Amino acid sequence: TSVGIYIWRYNEANRVGDLFKQTNGYAYINLQLAVYINDIYTYIIGFSCFFGTLKLVRFCRFTRRLTLLIETIRYARKDLLLFGMMFSVIFIAFICLFYLLFVSSLSTCSTIMETAQMLFEILLMDFDGNAIVNASPFLGPFSFTLFILLGVFVCLSMLLTIINDSFKCVRNNMDENLSEDDPFAYMLHKFQNWIGFGRQSEIKRFEEDEARRRSTYFEPVEHFPDKMNQLLDALDKLYVDQQTSMFEPKSTARTIYKKRYGMNKKIVV
Incomplete structure (x- = not known):
């Protein structure tokens, strides 16, 4: 898309330049389309740079400490989505309240956007309390x-709780694998697998694990x-x-079993 917009802007610039040469600058040239194309191109380049820079976070996967941010957001995405929906409803309700109450008495509530900006500043504890009190002595406070x-x-307390709980869960469940500990060891391991040497080490590791499991295995017959x-x-x-109520004691089950099979000690395999 950026390449297509760039070609479009290039052709429009050539058209305006040719028209200027033909008229020597004495004719009226409408630059509205050129400005519109340039604005679209600027917006697309801005978003492309933004998302391209965010992809640099992918390199942080080699360090476990730096991947906590990505994993925390991924783990809490469902809770954050539900919280965002709830907070949006509450915030829109307060925008309507402040706008309708102070639209004629506060300059910061003259429009919907300015009211939303004022409420965001209040969330950041940046506000003018005297102006709100002077606007309405009762409704303002x-x-x-x-x-x-x-x-x-x-x-905000709910938001911090969601992030804190997700961070604890991610930190406890973080797997300590090769790709997160050392990038050079990770690349060496990938290179060995690619040329075939890594497969032999994996087979040897599998055989050692199998021997360890067999050494700890007990036969049920034992x-x-x-x-x-x-x-x-x-x-x-x-x-x-x-037989406690009878006078004459009788042989027990173990005695009968021993007499029948001729065993005088415990059973062995």
Whole structure:
């Protein structure tokens, strides 16, 4: 788009220059279209520079501390969107209130835009309290106090809370990987993967992790003797409880099990 607008402006400048040469400057030349094209080109270049500069933040991904800003905004985007909708409704309501009350008594409330600018200055604690009091001894302080309570103490406190909570969550969940610690190590790792050496190190790392997992793995059959002994102890206790009322004691479940299978010690695998 910028290239197209630039070509359009270049052709318009040539047209105006040729017309000036033909008339030697004695004819009326309408520069309205040229100014309009130049303004559009300036706006587009301004936004392009703005977004292009913001893309430089992408280089901050190599440092974990600098990526906290991007990750915090990304984590809190839903809450910030909902907060922005709520704050917009409250702010528009106060714009209507101040504009209708003080449109004829305050120069800063003569238009909607100037009223909005005044309210933003109040949010930043930059205001003229005497002018508001002189405009209306009762409605001025009342409206001002109401806006301070809702706009500053409530809305701004909610905004700071959302950002603070998101920052804590992002800082706690930040993964410590190679791309965030050292840019040179990250580029070296990518280069090794590209030429094939990095794949061997990844395979070796995978084999080491697999061996570590196998060394910590326990076969379920190893715990079978202990589980069987626990079961026999539970049966003994149940059998003894049932035979407490009888005079002649009888063999317990463990004794019967040992006599049947000829085992005189605990079960082993």
